[in-house]
Amino acid sequence: xxxxxxxxxxxxxxxxxxxxxxxxxxxxxxxxxxxxxxxxxxxxxxxxxxxxxxxxxxxxxxxxxxxxxxxxxxxxxxxxxxxxxxxxxxxxxxxxxxxxxxxxxxxxxxxxxxxxxxxxxxxxxxxxxxxxxxxxxxxxxxxxxxxxxxxxxxxxxxxxxxxxxxxxxxxxxxxxxxxxxxxxxxxxxxxxxxxxxxxxxxxxxxxxxxxxxxxxxxxxxxxxxxxxxxxxxxxxxxxxxxxxxxxxxxxxxxxxxxxxxxxxxxxxxxxxxxxxxxxxxx
Numbered sequence: 001x002x003x004x005x006x007x008x009x010x011x012x013x014x015x016x017x018x019x020x021x022x023x024x025x026x027x028x029x030x031x032x033x034x035x036x037x038x039x040x041x042x043x044x045x046x047x048x049x050x051x052x053x054x055x056x057x058x059x060x061x062x063x064x065x066x067x068x069x070x071x072x073x074x075x076x077x078x079x080x081x082x083x084x085x086x087x088x089x090x091x092x093x094x095x096x097x098x099x100x101x102x103x104x105x106x107x108x109x110x111x112x113x114x115x116x117x118x119x120x121x122x123x124x125x126x127x128x129x130x131x132x133x134x135x136x137x138x139x140x141x142x143x144x145x146x147x148x149x150x151x152x153x154x155x156x157x158x159x160x161x162x163x164x165x166x167x168x169x170x171x172x173x174x175x176x177x178x179x180x181x182x183x184x185x186x187x188x189x190x191x192x193x194x195x196x197x198x199x200x201x202x203x204x205x206x207x208x209x210x211x212x213x214x215x216x217x218x219x220x221x222x223x224x225x226x227x228x229x230x231x232x233x234x235x236x237x238x239x240x241x242x243x244x245x246x247x248x249x250x251x252x253x254x255x256x257x258x259x260x261x262x263x264x265x266x267x268x269x270x271x272x273x274x275x276x277x278x279x280x281x282x
Contacts (some may be wrong), residue, residue, distance in 0.1 A: 001029045001070040003062065005093035006036040008185050013044055015096045017051070021103040024085060026052045027077045029070040032059030037093075053077060062194055065247050068153035075151060092137040094185040095122075103182050105140050116145035116172035117164060122178035134174050136160040138182050145172060157239075157248045158200025162255070165204065169258045180261060194228035197234025199248040205256025210263040211236055 002009055030041055038056060041070040055077055060066075071090060078088070087106055091097075098136060101120060108159045109115050118132035141163070149166055164174045201211040215232050218224040224232070239248045250256060 001031055001067060001074070002033065002037055002093035003031040003042065004033050004035045004037060006033075006040060008094040009037055009098045012091060012093055013040075015098075015101075017048075017089065018099050018279055019102045020099050021106060023051070023089075023102070025078050025081060025083055027074040027081075028052065028054050029074050030054060030056045031066060031070055032057050032061075034059055035210070051258065052159045053081060065155060068155050068159040072152040072223060075146075079151075086127055087140050087142060088146070090137065090139045090141070092184070092186070095137050096161070096183040096185075097138065098182065099188040101138070101180065101182055105177065109140065109142065110179065112173070112175075114171070114173050115175055116142050116167040117174040119176055120182050121176060121178045122184035123181050133161075134176050135184075137184060145170075155233075155247065156200075156203055156251060157196045158251070161200060161204060162251060165255060165259050165262075168262075169255065193231050193233040194224060195235035196248070198232035198237075199243075200235075201232075202236050202239035203248055203250050205259040207260050207263040207267070213267075228282070234261075 005012075013026070013028075018025060028041055030038055032161050035196075041052075041054045041056075045052045055073060058072075075088070087109070089102060097120075101202070105118055105120065109118050117139060119137075119139045122135050122138065137205075139160075145167060148170065149163075154162060156162070167174050198211075201214070206214075212233075215229050215236075218232070219226060220228045
């Protein structure tokens with residue numbers, strides 16, 4: 001998906017076209033850009049019609065709710081063009097990848113048959129982001145798994161994380177390869193200011209202590225601006241106490257229970273580890 005991305009979109013496209021493992025199809029959703037993005041994409045489409053497909057949508061202003069819709073549209077467009085491959089990759093309009101990015105990841109995924117989703121480590125202005133699970137951009141998804149879950153993202157806050165938990169719940173694995181780095185230019189949360197991250201935690205069934213711990217950790221580590229962390233807390237409370245917005249409504253109960261149990265186990269292991277360290281130090 002691209003929107004008003006004339007400053008970054010050329011670098012993104014060039015890095016994708018230059019991949020050693022050349023993509024069979026690039027589908028770009030132009031979400032109503034009002035700058036030069038449309039012209040850039042049109043030029044690429046005319047030069048490489050066998051590779052580049054551009055879908056142009058009317059301008060309806062920025063709305064994060066359309067991001068999963070646009071990803072689903074890109075997938076459906078690729079399928080309609082005859083795509084029938086084992087992997088697909090999702091990218092933002094402000095990312096740049098080394099020539100070996102796709103090859104490195106796919107070669108590794110090929111060797112781990114239970115791996116459903118993987119990504120490299122995003123770098124922002126040469127500083128590695130504090131990511132511990134597959135990034136939303138630069139994410140490579142095994143198509144057989146994608147078909148297993150219905151071939152679409154849910155249009156709900158937390159759709160990117162939903163994919164990871166759903167994979168693990170079904171017996172697959174997900175992985176971030178920290179030695180495979182790509183450049184992600186735009187700061188995280190720049191448009192939605194992290195409020196939807198908080199809503200997503202409740203929608204996905206996060207344990208309240210886990211959600212609060214994540215927010216506090218963001219503040220202490222300064223990985224999210226203080227205002228962003230406060231917005232996360234506000235978004236969590238808004239979702240918890242009910243909202244008429246279907247975008248921040250809860251996911252299905254079975255997934256929420258799985259997430260809750262997984263986080264209880266993780267917190268228990270964390271506490272036991274710190275208690276044992278304290279005992280040994282004493």
